[in-house]
Amino acid sequence: MSVALNELTLREAIDGIRAKQFSAAEVQQAVIATVIKKNPELNVYRDFHETATDENFAEDLAGVPIAVKDNILTPGLKTTASSAVLTEYMPHYEATLAKQIREAGAFVVGKTNLDAWAHGSSTETSAFGPTKNPLNPEYIPGGSSGGSAAAIAADMAIAAIGTETSGSILGPSAWCGMVGLKPTYGRVSRYGVIAMASSLDCPGPMTKTVEDAAIMLEYMAGQDKYDGTTSPTEVPGYRDFIGKDIKGLRIGVMYLDILDSDEQRAVYETAKEELRALGAIVEDVQAMNPEPAIGMYAVLQRSEVSSNLARFDGIRYGEGRDAFGEEAKRRIMLGTYTLSKGYAEKYYIQAQRVRSLFIQDFTRLFAEYDVLVSPTMPGYALKLGESKNFAFFGEMVDKMAEPRAAAGLPAVNVPCHRDPATNLSLGLAFTAPAFQEQLAIQVADAYERATNWNPWRKRQQEGA
Amino acid sequence: MSTNEYTPIIGLEIHVEMRTNSKMFCGCPAEHFGAEPNSHTCPVCLGLPGALPVANGEAIKRTVKIGLALGCSIAEESKFDRKNYFYPDLPKGYQISQYDQPLCYEGLVHTDSGDVRITRVHLEEDTAKLQHVTLTPDQMKAANVEHADVSLLDFNRSGVPLVEIVTEPDIKTGAQAREFGKLLVQTLRYLGVSDCDMEKGSLRLEANISVQSEEEKAAGKLPNYKVEVKNLNSFRFLERAIDFEIERHTAMRRAGETPTQETRGWNDDRSVTFSQRSKEEAEDYRYFPDPDLPPLYLSQELVTEIGESLPELPQAAYIRLQSGYGLSAQNAEVFTAEREVLLAGEQLLQAAQKSELEPQTVANDVVNKKVETWILDAERVSSAPPEEVAAEVKKVLQTIAKARQTESIPAEEVHAIMDEIASTADGKDAIEKYRSGKVQVIGFLMGQLMRKLQKKVDAGEVKQVLENYLQND
Numbered sequence: 001m002s003v004a005l006n007e008l009t010l011r012e013a014i015d016g017i018r019a020k021q022f023s024a025a026e027v028q029q030a031v032i033a034t035v036i037k038k039n040p041e042l043n044v045y046r047d048f049h050e051t052a053t054d055e056n057f058a059e060d061l062a063g064v065p066i067a068v069k070d071n072i073l074t075p076g077l078k079t080t081a082s083s084a085v086l087t088e089y090m091p092h093y094e095a096t097l098a099k100q101i102r103e104a105g106a107f108v109v110g111k112t113n114l115d116a117w118a119h120g121s122s123t124e125t126s127a128f129g130p131t132k133n134p135l136n137p138e139y140i141p142g143g144s145s146g147g148s149a150a151a152i153a154a155d156m157a158i159a160a161i162g163t164e165t166s167g168s169i170l171g172p173s174a175w176c177g178m179v180g181l182k183p184t185y186g187r188v189s190r191y192g193v194i195a196m197a198s199s200l201d202c203p204g205p206m207t208k209t210v211e212d213a214a215i216m217l218e219y220m221a222g223q224d225k226y227d228g229t230t231s232p233t234e235v236p237g238y239r240d241f242i243g244k245d246i247k248g249l250r251i252g253v254m255y256l257d258i259l260d261s262d263e264q265r266a267v268y269e270t271a272k273e274e275l276r277a278l279g280a281i282v283e284d285v286q287a288m289n290p291e292p293a294i295g296m297y298a299v300l301q302r303s304e305v306s307s308n309l310a311r312f313d314g315i316r317y318g319e320g321r322d323a324f325g326e327e328a329k330r331r332i333m334l335g336t337y338t339l340s341k342g343y344a345e346k347y348y349i350q351a352q353r354v355r356s357l358f359i360q361d362f363t364r365l366f367a368e369y370d371v372l373v374s375p376t377m378p379g380y381a382l383k384l385g386e387s388k389n390f391a392f393f394g395e396m397v398d399k400m401a402e403p404r405a406a407a408g409l410p411a412v413n414v415p416c417h418r419d420p421a422t423n424l425s426l427g428l429a430f431t432a433p434a435f436q437e438q439l440a441i442q443v444a445d446a447y448e449r450a451t452n453w454n455p456w457r458k459r460q461q462e463g464a
Numbered sequence: 465m466s467t468n469e470y471t472p473i474i475g476l477e478i479h480v481e482m483r484t485n486s487k488m489f490c491g492c493p494a495e496h497f498g499a500e501p502n503s504h505t506c507p508v509c510l511g512l513p514g515a516l517p518v519a520n521g522e523a524i525k526r527t528v529k530i531g532l533a534l535g536c537s538i539a540e541e542s543k544f545d546r547k548n549y550f551y552p553d554l555p556k557g558y559q560i561s562q563y564d565q566p567l568c569y570e571g572l573v574h575t576d577s578g579d580v581r582i583t584r585v586h587l588e589e590d591t592a593k594l595q596h597v598t599l600t601p602d603q604m605k606a607a608n609v610e611h612a613d614v615s616l617l618d619f620n621r622s623g624v625p626l627v628e629i630v631t632e633p634d635i636k637t638g639a640q641a642r643e644f645g646k647l648l649v650q651t652l653r654y655l656g657v658s659d660c661d662m663e664k665g666s667l668r669l670e671a672n673i674s675v676q677s678e679e680e681k682a683a684g685k686l687p688n689y690k691v692e693v694k695n696l697n698s699f700r701f702l703e704r705a706i707d708f709e710i711e712r713h714t715a716m717r718r719a720g721e722t723p724t725q726e727t728r729g730w731n732d733d734r735s736v737t738f739s740q741r742s743k744e745e746a747e748d749y750r751y752f753p754d755p756d757l758p759p760l761y762l763s764q765e766l767v768t769e770i771g772e773s774l775p776e777l778p779q780a781a782y783i784r785l786q787s788g789y790g791l792s793a794q795n796a797e798v799f800t801a802e803r804e805v806l807l808a809g810e811q812l813l814q815a816a817q818k819s820e821l822e823p824q825t826v827a828n829d830v831v832n833k834k835v836e837t838w839i840l841d842a843e844r845v846s847s848a849p850p851e852e853v854a855a856e857v858k859k860v861l862q863t864i865a866k867a868r869q870t871e872s873i874p875a876e877e878v879h880a881i882m883d884e885i886a887s888t889a890d891g892k893d894a895i896e897k898y899r900s901g902k903v904q905v906i907g908f909l910m911g912q913l914m915r916k917l918q919k920k921v922d923a924g925e926v927k928q929v930l931e932n933y934l935q936n937d
Contacts, residue, residue, distance in 0.1 A: 073514050086513070093507045095514060192507075192514040199755035228518045228757055304755060307548050310557020311511045339548070339750035348752060 003463075005030035009456050010064060010159040010212035017062040024063025027158065028052035028107055031065040035110065035156045042132045044150045046070045047078040048110020058105035060219065065109035066101060067157035069148050071118055072203065073192040074098050074108055081194045082126035083116040084323040085312050095192025096224045097161070097203055104219040109157060112147025116325045117309065118163060118196040120144050121171055121394035122387045125327040130384055135177055135423045139381040142172030143394075144196075148206045149176040159216055160206040165196045166297055166405035167377075167398030169204050173413040174376035174427025177455070179448075180206045181213040181441070184434045185408030186231040188217075189224035197304040200405050208456040210412060210445040214238035217437060233435045241442040247279030249443060252369035254287040255400050260379035264426065267417040268375055271428050271447070275373065278446050285369065288361040292354055293402035294395045299338050299351040300406075306335025358403040366433045371443045374400055376413045376427035400429070410437040412444040415453040425453075468718055470675035472710045473686060474635035475583075478648065480627045480658045481590060481666040482526055487623040488589045489517030489560065496620035497664045509623035511555030516756050519544070523625035524567065524760065526657045527587045528770050530627055531568025533651050533777055534582045538767045542567050542760040544587075548750040552615065553592040555622060561588035563751040567760075573631075574779070575647065577640040581632035592622040627658075633672065633686070638703035638710070641671060645699045650778045654803040662697045669696040671706055674723070675713040689725045693737055696730055705730040705737055712737070781806050789813045789823040795831050802842035812839055812857045819861055826864055835863045873921050878929045881916045885909065898934050906930065 005027045008016065017024050029052040039045050045067070057063030068074055071081040073091035080086040094102075102108065115125040123146025124130040131146045133139040134154035141150045145162030149172035152160050162169040164182040173180025181204045188203045195201060205216030221235045253272055259265050276282045309332055314320040324332070338347035365372060377397055387393040395402070404411055409431050416428040428447065432440035448454050449461075484494050490508035493499075507515035528538055545563035571582030595616045604612055629648070635641050649660040649667065660667040674687040691709060696702045708730075713723050728737040753759075776784075778800050785796040791813075799809040809827075816826040829835050837860045838844040845853065885891035891912065894905045906927070913930060914923070 079513075081513070089513075091514075092512060093515075190514075191516050194513045195756075197755075226518060227516050229516075229755075303752060307546050307558055307750070307752070310548060310550070311513070311555060313550060313552075313557055315552055316555070336750065339752055341748045341750075344750070344752070 003459070004155070006034045006155045006158070007456075007459075008158060009208045009460070010215055011209070012460075013064045013158045014062045014215075017064070018059060024057055024107065025052040025054050028063065028065045028109065031109055031155075031157055034154070038134075038154050038156055041137065042134060042150055042154055042156075043113055043129050044131055044147050044154065044156055045110040045112055046080055046082065046128065046147075049077075049107075053107065057107065058103060061101060061105035063105055063107050064158045066106045067110055067112050067148055067151040067160040068098060068108050069114055069145050069160075069162050070111035071114060071163060071194040071196075072098055072161065073194070074111065077108065077111050079111065079194070080128075081117050082114045082128055083325065083328065084127040085319045085321075086317060087127070087319060087323075089317060091192075093192060096189035096226055097220050098192065100222075101161070101216070101219050106219075112145070112151050112160065114147055115144035115327070117194070117305070117328055118144035118165060118168060119305070119327045119331055119394075121167060121397050122382070123147060123172070124384070124387060125325055127325055132384065133176060133381055133424070135175075135425060138383055139422070139424060140175070140384055140387065142175035142377070142381060144168040144172075145180075145206060146172045149173055149178060149180070152176065152178045152206055152208055159208070159212055161203060161216070161220070162206045163193055163196070163201060163203045164401075164405070165200045165202075165301060167394070167401030169202075169206060170376050170401060170411055170413040170427065170429055171398060173206055174415070174429070175381040175425060177415045177418065177425030177427075177453075178206065178208060179210050179213050179415075179444070179454070180204065180413045181217060181437070182404075182411050183217060183221060183437055184231070184410045186229050187233075187410065187435065187437065188220045189222075189227040189230050191224055191226040195304075195308040197301040198308060199304060200301065200408075202408075209454060210414060210441055210448050211239070211242045213412065214242055214441050214445075231435065236438050238438055238441055241438040242445050243449075244442050244446070245279060246275070246443050246446045249280045249371065249439075250369045251275055251280045251282045251443065252285035252287075252365055252372045253282060253374070254285050254365075254372055255290065255374040256284070258290070258378060258399075259375055264375070264379060267426055268428070271373070271416050274451055275443070275447060278450055280443070282373075283369075285365055285372070287365060287372070288358060288403065290399045290403050293358060293406060294392065294399050296351045296354040296358075296406060297398075297402040298334075298392060298395050299347045300355065302331045302335035303339045303348050303351075304335070305331045306333075306339065355406045359407045361403070362407045362409060362433075370432075371439050372431040373443070374429050374431070376400065376429040380419065380422070380424045380426065404431050407434075409434055410440055412437075412440040414444045414448050416447075416451070417453060469678050470714045470717055471681055472636050472706075473633040473674050473676050473690075474641060474706060475633035475672045476629075476631045476635065476641060476644065477670040477672070478629045478645070479668040479670075480530075480629065480652060480660060482523055482625040482627060483656075483658050483666075484520060484523050484526065484625055486520060488520050488523055488587070488625040489623055492623065494624045496624060499620050501616070501618040502620060504620040505622070509555075510619055511557075511622075517560060517754070519757055519760070520625060523587060525770055526625075526655070527567045527585060527627055528762065528767060529655050529774060530629070530652065530657060531571065531585045532767075532771050532774060533655055534568070534571040534573055534585065534629070534648075536568035536571035536582055536585055538568055538762060539565055540762055540764075541565065542762065544754045544757045544760075545751045546754045547588075549747065551591070552617060553594050553622070555592065555619065559588060559591065560754055560757070561628075562586035567762075573644060573647065575640055575643045577637065577643065578634065580634045580640075580644050583630040583632050585627060585629050588626050588628060590621050590624040590626045592617050592619045638706035641706050642699045642703040645669065645702060647778070650801070654775055654778055656803070669699075669702050670694050671696070671702060671709075673706060673709045673713065675710060675717060677717065689722050691723055691725065692727045694727055694729060694740065701730050701732055704732075704735065708735065708737055775803060776806075778803075778806075785810075785813070789817075789827070791824055791827050795824070795827040798831050798840060799827065801840075802846075804846040805840050805842050808839050808845045808853050808857070811853065812860060815857050815861055819865065821861060821864060821868075826861070829864055830860065834867075835860050867920075869920075873917070873919070873926060873929060875929050875932070877917075878913065878926065879933055881913055882930065882933050884916070885912050895934065906934070909934075
């Protein structure tokens with residue numbers, strides 16, 4: 001069975017190029033052709049390269065075409081954060097992580113759509129129109145890294161990079177039926193990533209398989225002298241945790257009690273059994289209810305947003321402040337309010353206290369469990385246009401991500417169900433202690449291999 | 465009805481640009497004076513999207529140095545905060561500063577007119593510089609602008625480390641403010657942390673002024689207003705502006721009025737302050753901890769190490785030169801004006817002691833310019849290599865020693881001249897008066913004699929020969 005080159009996993013593409021089964025340019029060409037074909041319908045990419053290149057690439061990533069979220073600075077490709085404020089912005093310098101993957105041999109094929117400034121969980125707040133879910137184009141892909149998720153789900157890239165402040169990598173990965181890895185805060189440099197909420201932002205890989213995510217993370221992780229919040233903690237070989245068994249690992253299961261429906265609860269009960277069948281010790285745990293995280297996250301994130309967006313003051317970058325979209329304006333106003341004298345104590349400082357409580361709760365849980373598993377999202381993707389009927393839509397659907405974001409913890413999403421009626425996907429999130437990405441990778445990879453929910457893994461296993 | 469006595473309540477805020485190699489949060493050179501506009505910039509100090517600050521460790525150490533020199537406690541844990549406000553010279557829309565955990569706090573400085581408590585010393589970044597210019601029609605065309613009056617931005621200064629020193633309102637007069645300011649500059653220069661050049665803008669002075677009624681004083685209450693005088697670019701202006709404001713406030717309060725809470729400037733041509741903008745409500749800067757910068761933890765070892773690296777401070781040196789070398793207060797002041805002067809000057813004093821010259825008279829000769837030397841010229845001294853300073857010290861002492869060296873006077877020469885004097889009417893008269901017991905006329909005779917000798921001679925020695933002459937003949 002021959003596989004189209006754009007449908008390859010990262011691992012397959014690298015191996016094939018190194019073995020000279022095909023060239024990097026051929027893989028690029030296959031991806032670009034798919035982009036040109038599908039982009040008008042799905043609106044996945046902003047700026048992208050329309051031709052392959054025959055330049056030489058470092059053999060690590062071997063010239064494989066990789067999609068990068070459009071809030072990451074890439075000279076040579078416009079970087080807009082999907083906001084009209086930066087419509088024509090061509091960056092003057094390169095984000096550290098973009099440089100790292102480029103030097104490792106990545107071909108950055110294009111920039112993917114996002115909720116403007118990463119404000120949202122649907123990719124509908126983009127100034128350039130929503131991205132559609134490749135699993136079912138009537139539905140949203142989730143967000144804010146909806147473009148990167150759709151690029152993978154539609155085989156419009158071999159691997160992609162997203163950013164997560166809370167839920168923006170895992171959420172769209174769950175809804176688009178692929179893999180997303182949110183690293184520990186400080187594991188991957190934020191230098192050159194247009195800031196959303198600086199104390200929470202984490203760039204990470206969005207890929208076809210867990211193994212691909214592990215490969216990408218090896219090139220993205222590490223201390224950066226340009227980002228004082230990156231950690232000197234050594235970067236382990238994440239690939240070494242691929243294909244390992246999980247016998248005896250202690251897995252705590254949380255948040256099943258706050259799902260949208262019994263049908264979904266049944267999906268996750270099955271997942272528990274599948275993990276147990278792999279030899280893990282799987283137990284239900286009582287984690288702190290994530291409801292207070294919605295307010296905590298909304299306050300902290302908007303406070304930081306109001307300050308981070310102040311630099312787009314209409315003097316530089318070519319567009320006035322009226323170019324901000326509604327969502328950004330709402331967030332700036334709310335954040336300005338929560339930091340104001342007399343209100344900071346009630347909101348910002350109170351939110352910091354709540355943040356500490358969540359951190360303590362995870363410390364308690366990780367004293368007993370190696371990895372925590374939970375649904376990634378409380379339900380399925382919504383239809384395009386529906387999300388605007390919900391105030392704080394993003395905060396509501398990301399409530400399972402917010403406690404983890406507050407604690408800066410790493411997590412991996414893998415698909416765990418496909419609805420036969422809509423073709424929509426549900427995801428399973430594995431959360432690990434800080435700087436223990438490899439534990440989440442190990443469990444997620446074992447689960448992925450043992451089940452049929454990942455289409456690329458399934459294709460590999462059926463072909464084998 | 466209030467009484468007529470008012471006590472001035474004055475606090476100072478002083479901004480000092482530090483002379484580190486690189487800027488506060490990026491690697492660009494911190495030196496900006498005279499540089500081609502926008503030549504010392506990078507994504508960080510231009511505030512470009514995605515750029516992140518990384519704190520300059522040397523600037524933090526220097527701030528601790530300043531704090532220790534001003535008798536402050538040093539915070540074990542400190543942090544940077546964002547001060548949010550809009551201004552075209554602030555590219556991020558916020559300034560990285562320190563809000564509630566400054567690096568240094570609660571210090572004390574002694575002035576002749578009383579102690580001045582230091583509230584805090586904190587570290588922040590400078591802003592870019594705005595220049596308001598009028599373009600020629602050609603320039604307008606080249607720049608493609610419609611209006612001739614434009615504002616230009618130079619980001620070379622953006623992100624230069626800036627230390628803010630805040631005093632308690634302990635200052636009572638313009639003169640005391642001036643003394644404090646001068647002492648502060650002298651101290652900062654001793655520490656080598658800043659050139660404190662007001663013309664280059666590396667030192668900026670602000671005074672917060674109000675006057676307190678006796679009732680307020682009795683109730684331990686500060687006045688319910690304060691006036692900020694800004695952009696004072698000399699200590700003389702600081703002094704005059706403060707004195708002007710004290711008088712203005714006192715007159716107003718005596719008349720039952722309260723001065724408007726506002727920011728004022730100083731017009732030196734007219735010797736008045738003038739209103740710049742009213743400041744009825746405190747601005748809300750929406751401070752919060754900068755999430756891009758991890759908190760700072762200063763170990764006791766580091767603080768001790770920095771403390772041990774401090775040079776002798778000017779006030780200590782001033783006292784030591786008086787007690788150790790017998791210098792007059794005035795000379796000690798000149799010798800301690802700058803650290804480089806103190807170092808070279810003390811070499812001179814030590815060398816003087818070794819060569820059995822009195823340090824205080826050597827100091828006198830140098831201060832009163834009886835010897836030509838650059839040993840007290842701070843600029844010259846600091847650019848001179850040690851050998852050159854040593855050579856200059858030697859030269860000065862030789863000159864002085866030579867000046868002291870007297871030619872021996874042959875008694876017969878004195879006698880011959882005295883015979884000559886004795887032959888004049890005045891001379892004869894004086895000699896007779898002396899011999900009849902009016903010994904004070906010897907002064908007149910000495911004067912005559914010295915003038916005729918026309919040589920550098922030891923006056924005491926001459927006097928002795930003269931006395932012999934007068935007593936023997």
